[in-house]
Amino acid sequence: xxxxxxxxxxxxxxxxxxxxxxxxxxxxxxxxxxxxxxxxxxxxxxxxxxxxxxxxxxxxxxxxxxxxxxxxxxxxxxxxxxxxxxxxxxxxxxxxxxxxxxxxxxxxxxxxxxxxxxxxxxxxxxxxxxxxxxxxxxxxxxxxxxxxxxxxxxxxxxxxxxxxxxxxxxxxxxxxxxxxxxxxxxxxxxxxxxxxxxxxxxxxxxxxxxxxxxxxxxxxxxxxxxxxxxxxxxxxxxxxxxxxxxxxxx
Numbered sequence: 001x002x003x004x005x006x007x008x009x010x011x012x013x014x015x016x017x018x019x020x021x022x023x024x025x026x027x028x029x030x031x032x033x034x035x036x037x038x039x040x041x042x043x044x045x046x047x048x049x050x051x052x053x054x055x056x057x058x059x060x061x062x063x064x065x066x067x068x069x070x071x072x073x074x075x076x077x078x079x080x081x082x083x084x085x086x087x088x089x090x091x092x093x094x095x096x097x098x099x100x101x102x103x104x105x106x107x108x109x110x111x112x113x114x115x116x117x118x119x120x121x122x123x124x125x126x127x128x129x130x131x132x133x134x135x136x137x138x139x140x141x142x143x144x145x146x147x148x149x150x151x152x153x154x155x156x157x158x159x160x161x162x163x164x165x166x167x168x169x170x171x172x173x174x175x176x177x178x179x180x181x182x183x184x185x186x187x188x189x190x191x192x193x194x195x196x197x198x199x200x201x202x203x204x205x206x207x208x209x210x211x212x213x214x215x216x217x218x219x220x221x222x223x224x225x226x227x228x229x230x231x232x233x234x235x236x237x238x239x240x241x242x243x244x245x246x247x248x249x250x
Contacts, residue, residue: 015131016114016133033070102121
């Protein structure tokens with residue numbers, strides 16, 4: 001469901017969702033949607049109840065005024081394919097660069113299966129939290145249907161997982177390349193600098209296709225762009241080490 005079609009979230013200190021554990025364990029995994037539409041698991045299916053888990057999160061973009069957390073339940077790789085449980089929005093987030101604010105999300109499930117979700121803005125004296133609960137009760141029938149759906153799409157999800165791993169490799173390599181190029185460019189001529197920038201632009205463009213929209217064609221281009229950028233990155237190694245050695249001699 002599109003975010004602009006959701007009911008208006010309501011101010012609260014926490015939200016509650018009733019699960020239906022049948023054997024004293026969590027019936028399905030709980031996760032949070034992260035950039036790109038994939039799921040980051042926070043509670044794994046089968047953990048013994050009661051159970052409490054807290055995790056720190058931050059912002060994806062600089063100077064965000066709020067951070068929203070989409071909580072889903074199920075075993076699928078993409079958030080859209082799981083049960084939509086709730087959305088928690090924390091306002092009055094610290095005004096700073098991406099990754100600096102600290103927001104703690106707490107998940108607690110008691111023996112009866114009552115799931116409580118709360119947020120704490122660690123940078124402020126108080127937390128302004130809004131929430132929309134999509135599923136006040138997650139029934140055993142819903143969980144069994146979600147499990148059957150995950151089994152039916154096992155091969156599709158395996159492809160999504162491989163695609164995501166390739167994308168994460170691309171992001172990691174681009175992060176590593178910032179420092180290497182910052183030093184190596186002191187020894188690189190105009191042609192090599194231009195080749196680096198072109199390779200980086202190509203990889204960035206290929207990475208702009210998010211996992212839910214990825215196709216065999218877009219992944220083939222991503223892999224080709226990644227191979228090209230890796231070759232350029234490796235080609236800067238000698239220049240990078242040489243410039244670093246200059247500093248060591250000073």
